[in-house]
Amino acid sequence: MAFNSFYILLIGFTLVSLLIQWRLRSKFSQYSKIGLSSGLSGKQIAELMLADNKIHDVRVVSVEGRLSDHYNPTDRTVNLSAEVFDGRSAAAAAVAAHECGHAVQHATAYNMLQFRSAMVPALSAVSRFMPFVLLAGVLMIRTTMIPLGLGIALFSLTTLFSFVTLPVEFDASKRALAWIDQRGIVTTQEHAMAKDALWWAAMTYVVAAISSLATLLYYVSIFMSGNRRS
Template identity: 40%
Template sequence: MYYPYFDSTMIVLIPAIILAMYAQSKVKSTYEKYVRIASQKGYTGAEAARAILDRNGLTDVRIEHIRGTLSDHYDPRTRVLRLSDMVYRGNSISSSAIAAHEVGHAIQHARDYAPLRFRNAIVPVVNFASNLSWLFILAGLFLSFTGLIDIGIILFTGSVVFQIVTLPVEFNASSRALDELESVGVLTREEIPHSKKVLDAAALTYVAATATAVAQLVRLLLLRERSRD
């Protein structure tokens, strides 16, 4: 009998776990470095977001201030851009970069960007399937019934697909952000490389999440094979 959390197959997850730890450290250190550097134009994150939204004809997208650190996101259901305190009020390079990235998602939504549309469509299914998958896997391992494990793995695969689709969505949003920051004049040309470092560090967390999901899937397949022995 093998359990999905504590067994020798955990070694498959180690590289992904190390990458995830590095990614979190990298995004934290890069964010903190550039949040201390004020942009030359002095835009706050909220002002930068508003300028980019208006330039793209998205005057109906509201900007709201929320609590937390790096809790920034765009809600396509309500067409609201929510910015955390340091991003909303701050006039740093980090604030402008993060705000512009979230506006990138709003632009994707307005332009009906296919990967974003697909990701948004599968979110409810993936959330349900991901939670349910472990019930089937645990039951299958406990009962040594590979049929249940197979169902669990199929359900978990949805999470892997979600993470893979997330990569082009996030990379594209960052690319749009960098273009807009310079075009609108929020940041100077000399500041753009610094904002790119902030966004690249954030993107690494999504790469790490994808690597972790893929590694977990490989591990589940190994557990399935062991259960047959």
């Protein structure tokens, strides 16, 4: 019964995630068609925000892919997809400023970003074998609980990472919206569009975090049931 309930829940989260991804792409496409009154491109906006925050060692580069925008703290680059890099819309302004928000977090030693960055090496190693440990744990549950317990411990790191990501993303959006408003990059209407686009982007992280927590609790319930049987 618990098994069936979990998969129903998992399917539900998957459908919600797909819906939010679709909505995000739809909003981005909609707002990308509306020209920015300031006429600035995503590249120009990013460079201006970095300069205003006295960040001179970060490059703004164009990368392949759609909505592949990200900040790389390792090589100090703000990576913008072509439609954001060259775009002159509220959507491009929102994404460019958001990624620069991460650069500002890095430059100001924002504690949650530092915490998340410190977790990355461990998670990179864990992600390679964690699924196999969990599978072995479930298959060996009648023999020993150790593999499943280890798998749960490893999976809890990924869940923690998902939740640590939330304040990092929300803070970057907050910085971005405040800056584009204060700098006069957008009008009131354009600010509303930028805020809406970033909100839908943030929701993808929220759903991912909740889904990860639900999966973790499922494995914990299996572990507890196994302990009661033994």
